[in-house]
Every structure is written in C-alpha cells, then in structure tokens.
Amino acid sequence: MVSLLIRLLIKDYENIASQSVQKSYAKLCSAIGILLNTLLFTVKLFSGLISGSTAIITDGFNNLADAVTSIASFLGFCLAGIGSGENHLFGHGRYEWLMGFLSALAVLVMGTTLAKNSITSIRIPQNIEFSWMIVFLLICSILVKLYMFFYNKNIACKINSSAMKATASDCISDMAATTAIMISLIVQYFTGWKIDGWCGLLVSFFIMFSGLKSMMEIVERLLGQTPDKDLVDKITTIIMQYSQVKGINSLIIHDYGLGHYVASMHIEGEEENSAILSDIANEISYKLYLQMDCDTTIQIDYLDTDPVLYDLIYKKAEQEIQKFEANGKIKSLRIVKSGLHKNVLFIISGSRKLQKKQDQVRVSINQSILSVNSNCRVITKIVIAALHSKK
Incomplete structure (x- = not known):
C-alpha cells in the first residue's frame, strides 16, 4: 500500500537525494501513521470497553500516543519546510525537533495517567469478558504494527x-x-x-519509557551531538580526492534539520601550493553545496613539516603533561605557519581532574614551548578520555 501511495503522490519519488522528496516521504509516512494508529486506538478502545480490560484500553491509548507523535511529526515537517527567513537564515528545520519534544512530553504525561489507572485496577480487579474475537483483533493489531515496522524501517534507510x-x-x-x-x-x-x-501497568511503563527516550534523543540533538559517521565520511571523501590536501582538522557540523547543514573546517597543505589550495577550497564548498545543501567555511592551514621541530615540541609538551597526570597524553599536534609566527595546536586527552587544571597546563606548556621557539603561539585543548595505566 505504501509503495503504491509513494508512486501516486510523490513526484520524482526515485530522486531520494532531493530534500523536497525526502520531506514528501516523511510527511506521507506520518499521515499513514496517524491513520493506522487512530484505527488501532478505536478498535482497542471498543474491545477494552466491551471486555472490561484496563490493559486493552491502556494499549489503545498507547496507539493514540503514537498517533499524537505522528501528528506532531507531520506538523513539524510542514513547519520545517518554511525555508529560511531574515531572522532564521538557516531555515526552520528544527521545528521538527521542537514538535517532537512537545509530543514526547504529552506521551510521558499520558503514560503516567494510565499507570495510575492500572494501579487502581490492580487494587480492585475487574472481571474480564473473554472473547476469541477480541483475541483475533489483537492479532490483527500486531500484524498492522509489524507492517508499520517494515515500511518505516525501509523508508528511514x-x-x-x-x-x-x-x-x-x-x-x-x-x-x-x-x-x-x-x-x-x-x-x-x-x-x-x-x-x-499488571499488564496495563506494564504497557504504561512502555509508553513512559518511549516518551522519555524520545525527549532525551531530541535534547541531545539540540545540545549538539557528534555528527553521523556516514555524513563525516561523505564530507571527508569529497575533500580528500584532492592530492594537494594533506589532512582535515577542526571539522564542525551544525545540523539545522531536514538535511540542511552548516560546516566549518581547516584543510591542511603545503605553502608552495597556496594558490591552488584556495581554488580547491572554493571547489569543495561548491561540491558540498550541490551534493549536501551544506554551507561551508574553509580555512587553509600551511603545515610546518620540520621533523626536528615537531619531535622537540612533542617531547617538551609531553614532559609538562606528565607533571600533572601520568596517564595524560597528546592526542594530536599540529604546527601551522602563520606569517612570522607558528601556531602550535595541541589536543590532550586526560581525566576530568586534568581538565580542571587546564589553565595551569596551558601556562606550563606555553612556557616550555616558548623556550624552544619564541615565535610560537600555543593553543591547548584538553578533552576527557578513558585512560589506561601504562605498563
């Protein structure tokens, strides 16, 4: 059914890379979810009232909660499709997240209310009118949910x-x-x-867990989570096809919803290729715009590849780190030419205790490196990492 509706209602449905097509897929699936979940809610509410089963009624409201979530998703996709404006230059894609958060909150409240009703049913058990017809309707409900699982998973991929x-x-x-x-x-x-x-209480816990999980996932996205690995790999592949680019650093990706991204990065190369690297940076920006609708800011870093200087700075910094934490270590070191100066950029992995001493570590490393070369400007960042004792 879903495949048929896709062919009938979505123009250019095979062009999956298009944002408008992706949005149409999502809106169609949300609409189908609303229809099927509302149907299941009606059937289960009717069955629960006839049989007197609190659990079936609770399960029906579970489907109603899913319908509410689908409505929120549908409205979110509609609002997210407004596009950019004077006050929202990167579009309104995050409306989808906001609507999702509100619907998750509603689901959590609904689950709490149903849990109270189920506890009342445990204290004062009711006689249940058994019917094989009701069992048949529940089996049909399971099959409908199985169908929804397959089409949602297929289109999500x-x-x-x-x-x-x-x-x-x-x-x-x-x-x-x-x-x-x-x-x-x-x-x-x-x-x-x-x-x-007891079964009604179990289902209400399912509902509350689902709402809480959705809320936490959305909060993580709003806080800014690690970019999807496939997305990073795609960007890296586009950049590293140019032999003049020796590496990528400080890649930051901001997700504004509906597949719209804003990225900034440093690409590394040799100073003698400065002219061509500027052209390559422009070419990369254009390719990311065409292929991923990504606004990109690129800075070119010209590396100092002197191995003697690199080793000396590395050893000096390592000695200073050991004074503060034996298991702290240099995760990355880059020496970048910057006019008359050399920018020395450290990322150090260590414990939370080491991170709390970041100001002291910075001063210590800075003094040590300046004793080697007074033209260096040291930038140090400490990140928390799992540490293992040295053998």
Missing part, C-alpha cells in the same frame, strides 16, 4: 531519517506490549488469574 528509525523501533515495543496483553487474556480465561491490571 532510504532517506536517512533518525525520526523514522525511532518510529520503527517503537513498533517493536508496541507489538511486544499487545502480545503480553493477549497472553494475559488467555491466561486469565484458563486459570482465573486476574493479571489484567
């Missing part, structure tokens, strides 16, 4: 959507919850054990 990957994972949780409820009905029918309230 096509358009590289983390939101749709999360939706696919949520379908698995929903299938597990509905299966548990179906088993509880059958167990209660054959044994008389009244475990309906």
Whole structure:
C-alpha cells in the first residue's frame, strides 16, 4: 500500500537525494501513521470497553500516543519546510525537533495517567469478558504494527531519517506490549488469574519509557551531538580526492534539520601550493553545496613539516603533561605557519581532574614551548578520555 501511495503522490519519488522528496516521504509516512494508529486506538478502545480490560484500553491509548507523535511529526515537517527567513537564515528545520519534544512530553504525561489507572485496577480487579474475537483483533493489531515496522524501517534507510528509525523501533515495543496483553487474556480465561491490571501497568511503563527516550534523543540533538559517521565520511571523501590536501582538522557540523547543514573546517597543505589550495577550497564548498545543501567555511592551514621541530615540541609538551597526570597524553599536534609566527595546536586527552587544571597546563606548556621557539603561539585543548595505566 505504501509503495503504491509513494508512486501516486510523490513526484520524482526515485530522486531520494532531493530534500523536497525526502520531506514528501516523511510527511506521507506520518499521515499513514496517524491513520493506522487512530484505527488501532478505536478498535482497542471498543474491545477494552466491551471486555472490561484496563490493559486493552491502556494499549489503545498507547496507539493514540503514537498517533499524537505522528501528528506532531507531520506538523513539524510542514513547519520545517518554511525555508529560511531574515531572522532564521538557516531555515526552520528544527521545528521538527521542537514538535517532537512537545509530543514526547504529552506521551510521558499520558503514560503516567494510565499507570495510575492500572494501579487502581490492580487494587480492585475487574472481571474480564473473554472473547476469541477480541483475541483475533489483537492479532490483527500486531500484524498492522509489524507492517508499520517494515515500511518505516525501509523508508528511514532510504532517506536517512533518525525520526523514522525511532518510529520503527517503537513498533517493536508496541507489538511486544499487545502480545503480553493477549497472553494475559488467555491466561486469565484458563486459570482465573486476574493479571489484567499488571499488564496495563506494564504497557504504561512502555509508553513512559518511549516518551522519555524520545525527549532525551531530541535534547541531545539540540545540545549538539557528534555528527553521523556516514555524513563525516561523505564530507571527508569529497575533500580528500584532492592530492594537494594533506589532512582535515577542526571539522564542525551544525545540523539545522531536514538535511540542511552548516560546516566549518581547516584543510591542511603545503605553502608552495597556496594558490591552488584556495581554488580547491572554493571547489569543495561548491561540491558540498550541490551534493549536501551544506554551507561551508574553509580555512587553509600551511603545515610546518620540520621533523626536528615537531619531535622537540612533542617531547617538551609531553614532559609538562606528565607533571600533572601520568596517564595524560597528546592526542594530536599540529604546527601551522602563520606569517612570522607558528601556531602550535595541541589536543590532550586526560581525566576530568586534568581538565580542571587546564589553565595551569596551558601556562606550563606555553612556557616550555616558548623556550624552544619564541615565535610560537600555543593553543591547548584538553578533552576527557578513558585512560589506561601504562605498563
């Protein structure tokens, strides 16, 4: 069904690289999710009211929560597609994240309310009216969620959507919850054990966990998380096809939603290739714009490749680090020409204790390096890393 709707409703549906096509895929899947989850909510609410099962009603509201999430996603994609404006030069793509956060909060509140109802059902158990028709409807619900899992996962891989990957994972949780409820009905029918309230409580925990997980994922994106490895690899591949580029440093990628990125970086090369490196930097910016809709700022660093100077500076800095922490180590060292000066850039890995002493470490390393060459300007950054004792 989804494949047919894609062919009928999405123009140029095979052009997956297009942002507009990706957005159309996401909006279509959100609309289908709203329809199917609303249908499941209606069926389960009806079944729960007939049977008197708190667990089935709770599971129905779980589907309603999924429908709310799909509505938020749909609205988020619509708002995100507004484009750039005078006050939002990089577009409105993060509206998708904001709507996702609000819907996750609503899901968390809903799960809490349903948990209270389930606890009441545990304290005062209700008789459940068993029906094989209700079991059949629950099996159909599981199959619908299985179908939703497959199409969400398939399209998420096509358009590289983390939101749709999360939706696919949520379908698995929903299938597990509905299966548990179906088993509880059958167990209660054959044994008389009244475990309906406990199953309802279990499903409400599923709902709360899902809402909390979604909130944390969105918060991580808003705080700025490590770029996706495939994205970094794609950018690196475009840059390193030029033999004059010897390396990339300080690559920073800002995600503004809907596949729009802003990147800054330093590319390294030899000073005798300065003219061609400027042309290469412009060429890289244009390629990243065409292929990834990425606004790019590139700085060219001309490396000082004198091995004697490099080794001397490395040893001096290493000695200073050992004074503060035995397991601290130099993660990277670059010596960059800058007119009459040489910029010496360190990244040092160490413990949180070493990071707290960053100002002292900087002064110590700076004094040590200046004793070697007074024209050096030292830039030191300490990052927290897992440390292993030296043998």
